Amino acid sequence: PSWWKRIGQTFFVIKRGIEILVRFSPLLVLTPTAVAASYIKPMWKKYAPVCLSPLTIEGSNVSHLDHQQYDEMLTKQFRDSNALALQHHRRATWASNLAWAYTLHTLQSLGPAFVKLAQWAATRRDLFPVHVCNRLSELHDTAWIHDWKYTHDALVDAFGKEYESRGLFVMKNCGRIGGRDVGILGSGSAAQVHRGTLTTRADSSRSNNNTGMRTRNVAIKILHPNTRQLVERDLDLMRHVAHFINRCIPLAAVKMLSLPRAVSNFSVAMERQVDLHIESSNLTSFRRNFGCTGYYEDSGTSPPAITFPRPEPEWVSERVLVEEYAGDDAVPISRYLADDSPEGLKVRKRLAGPLLRAFLKMVFVDNFIHADLHPGNLLVRAVPSQVNPKRANYTIIFLDAGIAISLPPNDKKNLRDLFKAVVLNDGYMAGSLMVERARYERCTSIPGGKHAFASGVSDIVSEFHDRRKQGLTLGAVRVGALLGQVLDLCRRYGVEIDPAMSSVVVSMLVLEGLGRSLDPDLNLMKAAIPFLLIRKV
Numbered sequence: 132p133s134w135w136k137r138i139g140q141t142f143f144v145i146k147r148g149i150e151i152l153v154r155f156s157p158l159l160v161l162t163p164t165a166v167a168a169s170y171i172k173p174m175w176k177k178y179a180p181v182c183l184s185p186l187t188i189e190g191s192n193v194s195h196l197d198h199q200q201y202d203e204m205l206t207k208q209f210r211d212s213n214a215l216a217l218q219h220h221r222r223a224t225w226a227s228n229l230a231w232a233y234t235l236h237t238l239q240s241l242g243p244a245f246v247k248l249a250q251w252a253a254t255r256r257d258l259f260p261v262h263v264c265n266r267l268s269e270l271h272d273t274a275w276i277h278d279w280k281y282t283h284d285a286l287v288d289a290f291g292k293e294y295e296s297r298g299l300f301v302m303k304n305c306g307r308i309g310g311r312d313v314g315i316l317g318s319g320s321a322a323q324v325h326r327g328t329l330t331t332r333a334d335s336s337r338s339n340n341n342t343g344m345r346t347r348n349v350a351i352k353i354l355h356p357n358t359r360q361l362v363e364r365d366l367d368l369m370r371h372v373a374h375f376i377n378r379c380i381p382l383a384a385v386k387m388l389s390l391p392r393a394v395s396n397f398s399v400a401m402e403r404q405v406d407l408h409i410e411s412s413n414l415t416s417f418r419r420n421f422g423c424t425g426y427y428e429d430s431g432t433s434p435p436a437i438t439f440p441r442p443e444p445e446w447v448s449e450r451v452l453v454e455e456y457a458g459d460d461a462v463p464i465s466r467y468l469a470d471d472s473p474e475g476l477k478v479r480k481r482l483a484g485p486l487l488r489a490f491l492k493m494v495f496v497d498n499f500i501h502a503d504l505h506p507g508n509l510l511v512r513a514v515p516s517q518v519n520p521k522r523a524n525y526t527i528i529f530l531d532a533g534i535a536i537s538l539p540p541n542d543k544k545n546l547r548d549l550f551k552a553v554v555l556n557d558g559y560m561a562g563s564l565m566v567e568r569a570r571y572e573r574c575t576s577i578p579g580g581k582h583a584f585a586s587g588v589s590d591i592v593s594e595f596h597d598r599r600k601q602g603l604t605l606g607a608v609r610v611g612a613l614l615g616q617v618l619d620l621c622r623r624y625g626v627e628i629d630p631a632m633s634s635v636v637v638s639m640l641v642l643e644g645l646g647r648s649l650d651p652d653l654n655l656m657k658a659a660i661p662f663l664l665i666r667k668v
Contacts, residue, residue: 147365154237154240155234155237158234161229162230165227165229168225171224231269235269242320242362243320243361243404244361244365245365247401247404276318276323277323277356281355286301286351288448288450289448290451298331299351299446300329301314301325301327302314320355321404321405322352322354323352324350325350325353326349327350329347329349329443329446329453330346331344332345347455349455351453352410352451352452352454353450354405358405362401362402362404362405366394366398369394369397370391370394373390374390376390377390400502403533404534407448410532410533411442413532413535414454417501417529418438421435421437421489423438423441437485437526438526438527438528439530439532440454440455457512457530460512462510462511463510464509465507467511479649480652481525483653486509486527490504490642491659491662494546500537500634500635502638503532503533509528510528510530512525534634538635541568545561545564548560549613549617558588559585559586559588560585562584562587563585565628571625572624572626572627584620587624591620615636618632643655
């Protein structure tokens with residue numbers, strides 16, 4: 132039976148491989164066309180204004196911009212999630228845009244594993260060129276919605292036919308109001324989320340009526356049909372290809388990629404996405420780390436600054452997760468960026484500090500980091516204060532905790548050393564330690580390689596340290612950009628880092644950009660130093 136199983140697996144892997152090759156085959160024409168078109172410079176483009184982007188801002192072409200102009204531009208770009216994509220399309224040729232559009236469309240059509248693989252590749256600026264990472268970062272989860280029949284079958288399989296009589300009511304997708312599907316809060320490449328209610332027993336002080344029962348609003352997350360099977364099939368293919376390349380191409384650059392290890396890390400992340408028990412466990416861990424107790428609605432007028440949805444322990448399975456609903460009054464944090472009024476600016480400043488400190492706590496204290504951070508996964512809930520009716524208390528809610536990472540000991544030390552280097556202006560020592568701690572590196576095999584790498588880190592750190600005169604605020608110091616430059620240096624000098632480190636850098640870039648938009652005057656290092664001094668790292 133094992134031989135038949137192997138033959139069957141091999142057959143499906145080969146079949147899937149052929150399907151993938153056929154889908155990508157048009158790139159054999161589109162890619163050379165894009166390369167050829169890049170050498171053709173129409174006369175109008177010679178005189179056309181160049182659209183600024185973070186890639187050109189950091190170069191010498193925009194040295195005439197002062198920091199205020201720079202920050203205003205970044206803030207504007209951050210408010211529009213499509214700004215970066217539009218800028219790249221304007222600067223690229225029509226053939227390049229066509230080739231990349233087809234590539235991204237094909238990746239989405241191949242399924243969740245390839246979507247996540249592309250998103251992972253977009254974070255690995257230490258392995259891939261910046262322009263490739265930027266293009267792949269345009270890829271968003273597909274938003275198709277599966278039928279209610281599958282949702283019902285998943286609920287029955289998880290909780291039995293009597294799930295409604297046990298108190299769980301799930302709103303169906305029964306039409307659209309204002310362009311939005313009723314009952315469905317959102318849908319991604321792996322799952323969709325329904326709104327519903329859960330009725331349970333409660334003490335008399337919390338019951339909704341005289342029956343001793345309490346009804347709460349909940350969110351029900353349900354995996355799309357066959358998600359696990361599709362992911363496992365594609366992961367098997369990736370493992371075969373990674374091991375084949377690693378064995379058959381004995382080049383230093385290939386060894387530095389460490390493809391089997393990278394696929395293994397990617398597989399772990401994907402397997403966590405298709406088992407909602409893990410997301411429930413992550414939410415519980417985050418709530419414990421941040422001291423979250425009770426439900427949102429029980430917090431009254433003194434809600435916590437940071438919280439995570441509470442999973443319902445008796446309503447969790449591999450395909451279904453029931454958790455508390457953030458509430459109709461909880462809105463994406465990006466909504467607050469549109470309010471430029473004096474009162475709106477005050478609210479932004481109140482949100483920036485807790486958000487930044489929460490992330491620093493995840494990294495330097497807990498070593499348990501939310502690795503899927505973006506504005507859509509950060510909600511803000513405002514609760515009027517009874518003490519001062521004109522003042523509200525704000526809670527930041529972190530969603531989608533399916534992917535949470537912990538840094539290996541060496542990478543924890545490297546990250547802490549880089550933060551300290553900005554304060555002490557000792558980037559050379561930090562770079563030297565990165566080489567010594569690396570699992571694989573090419574620096575020591577090149578004459579003067581270690582010195583060149585350490586000097587490169589020193590130059591990057593010195594540039595940031597020189598901005599101390601302006602104060603180490605989010606407006607003056609861009610630690611996310613510093614870490615991104617260090618990752619690019621690692622790629623060029625062959626210094627391997629753990630994939631988790633790249634995920635932390637991407638999360639830091641997102642949070643730093645959001646924090647700068649909320650409050651550019653927030654002192655980053657003043658907030659970070661207490662966490663750097665904590666011994667639990």
